[in-house]
Amino acid sequence: MSLTYRQPGVVLTDRRFTVPLDHDDPAGETIELYGREVVASDKARQGRGPDLPWLVYLQGGPGFGANRFVGRQSWLDRALDEYRVLLLDQRGTGHSTPANRQTLPLRGGPAEQADYLAHFRADAIVRDCETIRAQVTGGAPWTVLGQSFGGFCTVHYLSAAPEGLAAAVVTGGLPSLDAHADDVYRAAFPRIERKVAAHYARYPQDVERARRIAEHLLHHEPVLPNGYRLTAEAFQSLGILLGGGEGSHRLHHLLEHAFVRTPGGSALSDAFQEEVQGLLSYAGHPLYALVHEAVYGQDERPTAWSAERVRAEFPQFDAAKALAGDGPLLFTGESVHPWMFDCDPALRPLRETAELLAARTDWRPLYDRERLAANEVPVAAAVYHDDMYVDAGHSLETARAVRGLRTWVTDEFEHDGVRAGGPRVLDRLLALTRDEA
Known part of the structure; x- marks a missing residue:
């Protein structure tokens, strides 16, 4: 049963989902995902919430749960002007099934723990998103906002399941497609x-x-x-x-x-x-x-x-x-x-x-250059000029490999620009996806 409650300016609903640990074995072990649904209070009062398009937020990391905002803080203020937002705790983070020193021994020894954690990369996170999207949107594509590692996940999304995306926005998170x-x-x-x-x-x-x-x-x-x-x-x-x-x-x-x-x-x-x-x-x-x-x-x-x-x-x-x-x-x-x-x-x-x-040597490729070169999803990315976390040169090389991707290269912000810049960063990137800037 979903729990709905309020903060200043927003209506929140706790959402929980069950997904396979290994999406290649859908009948096998499952884990739980948690997401916090956020709708602007005025839109909820007007009964407009169910008609709003969805935006799902993929946090940076890896290993961090989604932002815990109070009310309409930071970029969320801009998003709530037109979206119903899902702040998703990626697998293993936040209120999703945890993976830490206390819980991992339930898997067995180090070898079993490492095999378990091999399922916690961008490919599994995107398949989680596609598994829950039908429950959240009724099957309609949604917009993804990927910050930092969330941007890595977003580029994999464009490679693996672009049909699930209405648009994609990346902040400080365009990865190299092939760098070791x-x-x-x-x-x-x-x-x-x-x-x-x-x-x-x-x-x-x-x-x-x-x-x-x-x-x-x-x-x-x-x-x-x-x-x-x-x-x-x-x-x-x-x-x-x-x-x-x-x-x-x-x-x-x-x-x-x-x-x-x-x-x-x-x-x-x-x-x-x-x-x-x-x-x-x-x-x-x-x-x-x-x-x-x-x-x-x-x-x-x-x-x-x-x-x-x-x-x-x-x-x-x-x-x-x-x-x-x-x-x-x-x-x-x-x-x-x-x-x-x-x-x-x-x-x-x-x-x-x-x-x-x-020491592991069986990692799967994460990015499909051919599909990215044929991309039809509106996508925009903020590239911070001398980002300490993600190399701007690598990001711009990837941007050239994704058909239609528009970049905003700026030294006004550091890696946390989408948070520190309040609504401005998200507003500009959404405008770029719509050819309005």
Whole structure:
């Protein structure tokens, strides 16, 4: 039974769906998906809700549930002007059947867990969407808004089931159609270095602060209150903040209160440690770490901890080497490394499972160039000029491969533009799909 309730300006309905774990075995094991249906209050009062076209939102990640908005926040405000919206928790996330250190042992050992998680990529997510679309829309095609990894899913949707789409909108998420994970990270580390340089140019006082913290961690390696082992490498990974519009400012405010004087001398402050553990812990989104590199797998080559291997090609990111000289400490960005499964108590029980996924060699191709070249679905994409998370060069190459795809290339926003830009980003992209801009 669906539960309907209200927030300011919206009427919400909880929706639950049952889908096969493996869509190639529809009579086999099933999992549950959760979606939150959102309709503008004024349209619900007028009885117009059932007549509205549908927009389904695919969140970034992998491994994050859909945004939990309050009322008509961010891009949702624009969407509700003309759509009934389904905020879908992709399989394994949010209120959908969970996949984490507590639930995965129900599958069996690491081998069984890895086989289970192999069903949590874009291809399965799109087949989930097609399975539930008939229940949601009565079979009518819907519009998809894909943010970041949700954009990867959207491009697969255009490859695999374009008949299900009335239109497609992608924000910061046009993937390379054929790059191996190694290619992705070789393009990523120079972008990350540029973001770090820009941060230090804005906040030059942070150069010494970051060096001091890293020096402390190289000699002490404290354990945070939640059990996270804070190494210099883990500290560097806070650079993931620099991919968001407010990230540089957030990182600066974090660094400026790192130390406090105690009777035993200078120590990392409780406030700093509390904030850091919240930023670094994967307890709320373990799938991000487990299948992050798997989303790039498309052939018989394993991902084999690609970010860790490629990082070695950029020695300037080595904390010990940086501290031995007088250069700045470089933060890192959106990458997953094997040491995270040692540092993070939410990931430690899953280390062997992660190793098996990194070694896997049976990934299916995700994108069909021929179908994309013949695309007839109206599609538009925001490409952020120097996006730290998704390479703009890769995105533009893909845009040229999708017939009719219109791009909006901008440096006004970072990777989180669809959220930070409020209604403007979605409004412009919808206009592009309609040849109105």
